Amino acid sequence: MSLSTEEAKPRFAQEFVYKVLTIDEIQKQMHGCIEEIKAVIQLSSATIRTLLKHFKWDTQKLLERLFDGNQEQLFADIGIVSNRTERTTPNGNESKRRCYAKSVCFICYSDDIKPHDLFGLDCDHLFCTHCWTQYLTTKIMSEGDVMAITCPDTDCKVVVDEEQVLQLITDETVRAKYQRLNTDSYVSSNRLLRWCPRPDCLHAFSVQTKEAHPVVCVCGKQICFGCGEDNHEPIGCQLLREWSVKSAGSNGEMIDGKTANWIITNTKECPKCRTTIEKNGGCNHMTCRSVKCKYEFCWVCLDGWSTHGTSYYNCNKYNDSKAKDRKDSVSETRKCLERFMFYWTRFMNHKQSLQFENELKSTVTTKMTHMQDRYHM
Template identity: 40%
Template sequence: MESDEEGIYDVESDASINYNSSDDGIYSEGENTAHGEANDFMDEPTSYKCLTSDQIFNYMMKVVDEVNAILQLPPHITCILLNHFKWDKEKLMERYYEGDQDKIFEEAQTINPFRLKGKVVSSNTNNITSFSMQSTKRPLTTQEVCDICYLPSQHMNGLQCGHFFCIDCWNEYLRIKIIDEGQGQKIACPANDCNILTDYETILSLLRGSDIKTKYHQRLTDGFVMSHHLMKWCPSPGCSVVVKVTTAGTRNVTCICGHAFCFHCLQPIHEPVRCPLLKKWLRKCNDDSETAHWISANTKECPKCRATIEKNGGCNHMICQNKSCKFDFCWICLSAWSPHGSSWYNCNRYDANDSVAARTAQEKSRAALNRYLFYCDRYMNHRQSLELEHKLYSKIKFKMEEMQQHNMSWIEVQFLKKAVDILCKCRNTLKYTYVFAFYLRSNNQATIFEANQKDLEMATERLSEYLERDVTTDELSNIKQKVQDKAKYCEGRCEALLRHVYEGYDMDLWEYLDE
C-alpha cells in the first residue's frame, strides 16, 4: 500500500519495512524481505529500493545537490557531468580532481563555467546566462535573426556556446527531439556544427504546454534510470516502478508489483544457473524453436495402452484413466511410478549409454539432439507444472476458508499458502537445474549435484501430489502437520542444492561443456 505522507510502498501488510528518512521515504527491502527472495541463497545481505517516477526525479536532484556541494558547479552543469559518468558520483569526483578538468567538460559536451568570460541576458527572462563567447553581447532589445528560420524576432534564446534561435524554432526542435526521437538527457544545441548539450533548466523554460513538459520529465527520468548502473525498470508489463540496488552484486529482487526477477538480466529468478548460461540456453531454445514447440506439447501417450493423456495439474504422478489400463507412471520419463520413491532410481540423470555410439557426424548430431531433448523436456515440464501450480492458490484459498470455519484463525491457516509458495519456489529452482545440468561436465561434483537434484525433485513431487489431491480429502486435524512437514523438508532440500551450487561457484569447482 502507499503512505499518504511519504509515498512509501509496501509489498504485503505483514512485511518487514525499513524506513529511511534520508532517502525521501522510498520503500526499502533488506535482509528480511517481504517475499524472502531478495538475494541469492548464498548472497551477503543486501538491500534494494522501489521508486516511482516522481521519486526517481527527486532522487536524481538529490544526487546533483550532493555532488554540487563538493564541486561547486551550477546544478545543470553537474547534471550533465553525472549523466556522462552514468551517475557514478565517486567516478566523477575522482576524474574531476585528477587534473584535466577542461577535458572532462569537453567529453561531457558542456562548457567549463569557470572559463566563461561573457554574459548574455535572455530576451524572455530576467535570468543572466553565461556563455563562452568572447565577442560582444548581442543586443536582444532589437530584432535578431534566428539561426534556423532566418527570420527576425525579439524573443531569442541561446546556450553557452553562443548560438541563438527564436522561441518557435526552439519549441519545434525540442518537440522533435522529445516526442519523435525519445531523447531527454542528451539534447544537443540545434546548430549543425555544435555538440554542446542543452541543460534541463533551459529546456523547461522553453517548452510550451504541460503535456510536452510531462513527456520531457518522463524522458529525463528514463535516461537517468538507463544510464544509472544500480537502477533497472521492473520488466513486468505495465509496471512503471524502478528497482535501485545498493550494490552491483545484488541479483534477485522483487518489485512492489510482486514480480520477482534477476537484476542483471531482467529474466525471472533463475537459481541456480548464472545469467551467461541462461542466455546461451534461451538462445539455443530459440534456435531450435520447432523442436522446442514439439516438446512443449500438452499431451503424451500412456506408455502402456497408448491412450492420449492431457496434463491438467502440476503433479507428475500420472494415472491412466483408461478403465482397462489404470497404469501409474511418471509424466517426465514415462516409466512406472512405483520405483520413483526408491533411492536407487535416477529419473533426473541423463545416461549417455542410452544413446547410440557416436561414430559418424550424423550419429554425433543425433546423440547431441537426444541429449538436448532430454534436458529440454524436463525444463519445459517443470515450467508447465509451475504454471499449473499457480492455480493451487485459488484452490488452497477455499480450503483455508473452510478451515477457518472450524475454529482456526486466519493466521493459523497461513501454513497452506506458505506451502504453495515453497512448492512454486522449488519447482522454479528445479526448472533451472536442468539448464545448469545441460552445460555441466560430468565429475564428482556433478554427481553430488544430480543426487541433490533428485532429492529435491522427489520432495517436490510429494508436496505437489499432497496439495493437489490429499489436502482436499484428508482430515483437518492431519493436514497442518503433514503440510508443514512436507514443505519444510522440500525447502530444506532446495537450500541444500543451492548451497552446494554456490559453494561450487565460490571454489570454482564446476566444469562446463562447450554446447
C-alpha cells in the same frame, strides 16, 4: 501507484536486502548526487547534472576529472561553456544584443520574429522558440535522446541543460517523458538499481550488492535482480542466457519442434565455429557468415577450401578414415541437438502448463471478487 512509508522499508528475500523505490525516491537520490558535487565545487545544478549524465552518474569519477587540473578542457569536451570562457557570437565580432536585434531565426529564417521570441545557448546561436520546441520535442519523443541534447546548429556541441529544456517545452506529455528518460538514464547507469519490467509499473529495485537473487515488486512481479529476467531459481543467470540463445530463432522468438527438426535435416554446421548453415546456391564453396569466423570450406566434404586447390574432386572419393572421423563428429553434434530437443520439449510443456494455471488463477480470483461484492462478504 504510490508506495507507502510502510512499504518502503527494506525487504528480505533469503537474507538478501533490497528496497522498492518510487519515481520520487529515485529523483531524490539523483538530487542527492547533485548536492554531493555541489558541496565540493561551486557549479550550478544544471551544469552538475549535465556532467553527471556524461559520467553515467558516477560521482567519484566526476570529482577525479574535475580536480585533475584541466577543467576547461573537460567542459569543452562535454559541451559546456564555462563562465570564464570568452563568449563569441555567430560572426565573431558583433555583440549578442545586436544579434537579438536582428530578429532572425537561423532555422526557419523568419525575419518578423520579436527579439524576446529568440533563444540562444552560451554559444550564441539564435533560434525562435517555435523551432526550439519542435527540435527538442523530436529529440525527446522520437529519438528518446536526453543524455546530451546539443545546440541545433550543425557544428555546435554545446549541450542544452535540463533547466533550459523545461523552459522551452510546455507540453506536459513531452515534459513527463523527458523527466522519465532522465530518471531512466540514472537507473540504467547504476548497477545497484533495476526497473521493474512490468510495463505499467514505475518502481525500481535498490540493492546493496548486485547478486542473482529473486526480488518482488509491490505490483507482484518477481524477477532475478542479477539479470532482470523472471525468477529462474535454481539455475544461474549464465545458464539461463545460454538456454535462451539456444532455444531462440534468428528473430529472438522461441523455435518450435518442427523448426528444430527441419534444421537437423536441411543444414550443416561450420567445421570451425559450429554455426548452423543452410546452402542456398549451387556452388559448394561455402563461407561462414559468422562475423568472428568467415571460414571457407567445402559443402560436400566439410574440409577447408584451401586444401582443395587442384585436387577439387578428391572430396568425391570415399575415404574410410575421413568418413569415420566426420561421422563421429556429426554424430556427437546431432546427439547434443537431440538432447537439447528432449529437454526443450519438456520445458515448453511446463511453460504452457504454467500459463494455463495463471489464466485459471486470474479467472478464479475475478469470480471470487465478484461473489464477495455481490453477497457483501
